[in-house]
Amino acid sequence: MADSFSTKPTPRRKFLDWLLGTSVGGLAAAVLYPATRYLIPPRAGESSAATVTLPLKPDDIAVNTGQIFKFGNRAGLLIRTSNNELKAFSATCTHLGCIVRYRPDLGEIWCACHNGHFDLNGRNVSGPPPAPLEDFTVNVRGDQIVVGKRT
């Protein structure tokens, strides 16, 4: 009876041993996994931000002017048209990726690199750009201008 007590662990002790063993493993995993993920982060793609609140107030942009803004790590172009309408587009030219700007004298978006022209709907109307500019939504919420990608 005494022999069997000293050589055969009871089910309760086995359970405690298992519980402690797995807990240590879990603890180690809980510490090491986030540390490893931090040290080897996943490759980040393009900014997935769908909207951006501009550091501008609606009154800051005059009629028939344009303003470049930061959208993730790319450039956007906000325009207040001569009809007092706010419009926003990607400012990256679809030809070779230069930054476009608004030309008040033409009422068009213009790329200085190769003289590409886009109308105020973002359509490529002259010069070498092969495609329209991506257009964004513009919402004015009080004193804030929120620009977003179209879904």
Add this chain to the structure above:
Amino acid sequence: MTRTLLGAMLALCCSTAARAQNPEPKKETCVACHEVMPDGPLADPVKAFGQDIHSAKGFGCAACHGGDGTDASMGAMDPKKGFVGKPRHQQIPVMCGHCHSDAQFMKRYNPALRVDEVAEYVTSVHGKRLAQFDDQKVATCTSCHPAHSIRPPSDPKSSVHPLNVSKTCGACHAKADYMASYGIPTNQLEKYEQSVHWKAISVRHDLSAPTCNDCHGNHGAAPPGISWVGNTCGQCHSVMADNFAKSRHAVVFPQMGIPGCAACHNNHDIQATSDTMLGLGDGAVCVNCHTEGSPGSAEAVAMRRGIDSLRMDLDSARGLLERAKNAGVEVSQAQFDLEGAHNALVSSRAAIHTFNVATVDTAVGLGRTITAAAFVRGQAALGELRFRRTGLAVFALIIVVLIAALLLKIRELEPHTHDHTDA
């Protein structure tokens, strides 16, 4: 011969005057007979005509062929009723122009359609050869717009849709035997299909990219002469054309009989440009005229050196910021600012066409100022990353040591507890 052409015009004007004012949407008697004929030149036009834009607009056979479409007898084809049957080669532009040169008439169907096609055609090489030599091989309207199955250019099945224009022109111009008597090359289509422009149309589906008619004209088709080839390319590449027009080469090239843009970029097989075209190395086009050691070659090398330095700086700064971004450091503002250097690189490449080292250096200098700032910010971001990683390693080490110490403590306590139980 011009008199003959004018005579044909007059005859056709008279024959088609009635139907031009009143197109007939209803089925003509011509169809009743011709559609039941065996396949061939008398039946095929009727079968194809259902897909023709003219059919869709309500025009019938008599609109072009004359005659009386309401007469079910052979009398419908009486020349006295204006019947012309199959028009002769020389009659075709006159026949089409009868409606298509009439602005008032065409507005009823398409107000935006041009009405100068025939006026342009007579200035083309095709039109001139037709008028002067009655050349039966030159293109007329129906050579490019196949009679009885004409579709608008916007229709992808149209022979004059941008995707199909080169094949349409090539149907004659790529046939060596057909073109033999004219003594002009027949490899234009083959070359064009290797060009960056054809790739833009066929692969990227960029229908604004040029095909044959964008450089040669369509109805007024003619080869661009040496003196105005730059104007042709300058329709789209206006910055380069402006730069070139102000350059020394704009004066020298015509004197030497060198066609502007085509001297470096070729004409039909225009390839995507690269920096290797500049300078004296492999692939450089400057060496075609400038021998090594000449002042021109030295300037080419200087411009190439400037552009290479900016490109390498830009790549380096981009790589640095990308590494920082992938490691989780916020560098979006630095990446945003670096786009200005990309602008400068593209502008400096366009500035090459001034063939002026100072102009190129100005654009390069602007870009390198931006890349230098971005490089500093990238290094600072990676420095911050190193600091965070070192801190994490120290923190992790402390945790490991703490765990080890706890384990040792537990082991130290275990015998004492056991002894106590035994006692």
